[in-house]
Amino acid sequence: MPVSVWPGNRESPEAMYLARTMSHPLQALIVDDEEFARENLGMLIADYCPEVMVTGKASGAAEARRLIEELNPQIVFLDIMMPGEDGFALLKSMEGRSFQVIFTTAFREYALKALRESAVDYLEKPIDIDELRAAVDKAAQRIAEKKSSGVTEDRISRILTEIAQNNSVEKTIIPTRDGFAVVRNGDIIHLEASENYTTLFCSGGKKYVSSKSIRTFEDKLDPTMFMRVHKSHIINFTQHLREFSRGEGSVAVMSDGARIPVARRKLQEFLDRLGQIS
Numbered sequence: 001m002p003v004s005v006w007p008g009n010r011e012s013p014e015a016m017y018l019a020r021t022m023s024h025p026l027q028a029l030i031v032d033d034e035e036f037a038r039e040n041l042g043m044l045i046a047d048y049c050p051e052v053m054v055t056g057k058a059s060g061a062a063e064a065r066r067l068i069e070e071l072n073p074q075i076v077f078l079d080i081m082m083p084g085e086d087g088f089a090l091l092k093s094m095e096g097r098s099f100q101v102i103f104t105t106a107f108r109e110y111a112l113k114a115l116r117e118s119a120v121d122y123l124e125k126p127i128d129i130d131e132l133r134a135a136v137d138k139a140a141q142r143i144a145e146k147k148s149s150g151v152t153e154d155r156i157s158r159i160l161t162e163i164a165q166n167n168s169v170e171k172t173i174i175p176t177r178d179g180f181a182v183v184r185n186g187d188i189i190h191l192e193a194s195e196n197y198t199t200l201f202c203s204g205g206k207k208y209v210s211s212k213s214i215r216t217f218e219d220k221l222d223p224t225m226f227m228r229v230h231k232s233h234i235i236n237f238t239q240h241l242r243e244f245s246r247g248e249g250s251v252a253v254m255s256d257g258a259r260i261p262v263a264r265r266k267l268q269e270f271l272d273r274l275g276q277i278s
Contacts, residue, residue: 025053031064032079061085100139191234
């Protein structure tokens with residue numbers, strides 16, 4: 001007796017595509033500046049996503065760009081925060097990208113909210129196996145239907161705006177040479193620009209050097225708490241300003257003892273704000 005086959009299953013483009021991927025797996029690239037994170041995600045994919053083959057791993061944006069051009073992956077697992085050039089900047093630099101993007105992130109709260117509201121695929125570290133499977137399934141379906149990646153320029157802009165707005169309320173993400181640090185805004189005493197870098201001086205003697213410009217931090221920090229008093233200096237005006245001295249020019253003395261110059265063009269604004277809290 002012949003065995004009946006439901007035509008819908010056999011003719012479904014998704015089913016046919018997934019069947020083909022068992023013999024021709026989807027090629028994927030992992031981009032993460034942490035070696036452990038790259039290796040861990042690679043093992044999870046090998047164990048739980050047989051339809052995916054990791055053909056390359058990159059530790060930064062420049063290497064990722066080269067491997068994307070060389071390997072032409074169908075899926076890119078992309079870490080958001082990387083030193084120098086983050087995941088968003090990498091995507092913005094690549095016009096006409098055809099691969100599916102799955103962000104990986106250790107962020108919580110506001111960053112995850114921004115990712116969810118922009119309807120992009122992401123995995124929160126440590127990575128959950130079920131969430132990994134669901135993200136891969138969604139990417140595979142988009143590839144089967146020949147749909148473009150859900151990560152558009154508009155969505156990237158919305159994510160960055162949402163993160164910046166919420167980031168200024170409580171915490172600041174500091175991209176560093178070795179990764180990133182998440183610091184409470186109340187712990188930041190002052191920031192100092194030096195060529196293309198910014199040094200953040202924090203409570204407890206902690207200091208972070210970031211490749212981001214001081215203007216980038218100025219745009220994200222809460223203007224009711226912080227003030228740019230000089231082209232090279234931002235101070236935590238409301239929580240760490242201890243004295244103001246005109247003895248050696250106009251100088252703001254901070255809680256860590258740092259003496260920060262107040263530019264002449266900023267002096268009146270500084271004094272007005274000082275009058276509001278005195």
